[in-house]
Amino acid sequence: MGRLNDKIAVVTGAGRGIGKAIAEKLASEGSTVVVSDVDGESAAATAKELCGGAVGLHADVASKESVEAMIDEVRTRFGRLDVLVNNAGWDKAEPFIDSSESDWDRIIAINLYGTLHTTKAALPLMVERQSGSIVNLGSDAARVGSSGEAVYSAAKGGIVSFTKTLAREMARNRINVNCVCPGPTDTELFASIGGDNPKLRESLTKAIPFRRLAEPRDLANTVAFFASDEAGYLTGQTVSVSGGLTMS
Structure with missing residues (x-):
């Protein structure tokens, strides 16, 4: 028996990286997972790999209408939602003085x-059901x-304040x-913002007491x-x- 048996869970940005690992973990714990991603094909591919009747749905979280359409589909298919994991994210690493407003807007x-x-x-x-759990990725x-x-x-x-x-x-x-706030994590996104630099990886690894980058499964x-439900008395943490x- 998994800790999340019979729960309906939505994970955004779940086509790859940390989001995919979260979807895999929730499914292994008994959830029916809705794999949401701006890349509908990767969402469908991830869902196909999961157990428990997972489904893949397209959603661009930057678009209110796109997100509402995805949640409407969840309501139509399942009639409820027990867990929401707000994981979707994007970054472009550069000094603030060199950054552009268009990148600020996208971030x-x-x-x-x-x-x-x-x-x-x-x-x-x-x-409606007077129950649920939301986990935001900070x-x-x-x-x-x-x-x-x-x-x-x-x-x-x-996100932390919200x-x-x-x-x-x-x-x-x-x-x-x-x-949940990730530290440096070995993902495609991390590599794309400089994490594939051997010197950076080495310096970060030396600075981490456990001497390794986080893996998505962590x-x-x-x-x-x-x-x-084990975290039922924890909120705002x-x-x-x-x-x-x-x-801290």
Whole structure:
């Protein structure tokens, strides 16, 4: 028996990377997972790999209409939603002084507005049943700063604050809301923003007490706990999964 038996879970940005690992973990714990991604083909491919009747649905979290259409499909197919994992994200690493407003807009649209859009669309399904769990993916960049990620850090800082406030508002509806902050994690996104630089990887690894980058499954394990009934009395919490790089 899994910790998430019979739960319906939506994971955004689940076609690859951390999101895919989360979808795999939730499915292995008994959830029926809705794999959502802006790349509909990767969403469908991931869903096909999972057990438990998983489905893949296209959604661009930066678009309110796209997200609402995805959540409407979840309501039509399943009639309820028990777990929402706001994982979709994007970044472009560069010094703030060299950054452009168009990149600011995209970073904020995906990382901050994406979570707002999806949460706003999903909450009515949870309020109807007076139960649910929302897990937002923040970032340690929001907690301690990260050179070259000023706007991303700002957007993820918004996620941390949003998590706390929403947790207070939704407690009366027995909906818990928590935040998981990845440290440096070995993903395609990390590689695309400089993580494939051997010197950077080596310096980061030396700085992490566990002497390795996080793997997507490390994040997935923590998300699965927050999504489960075992975390039913936890809300408004932010946890870093960083191998000890950040401690608070």
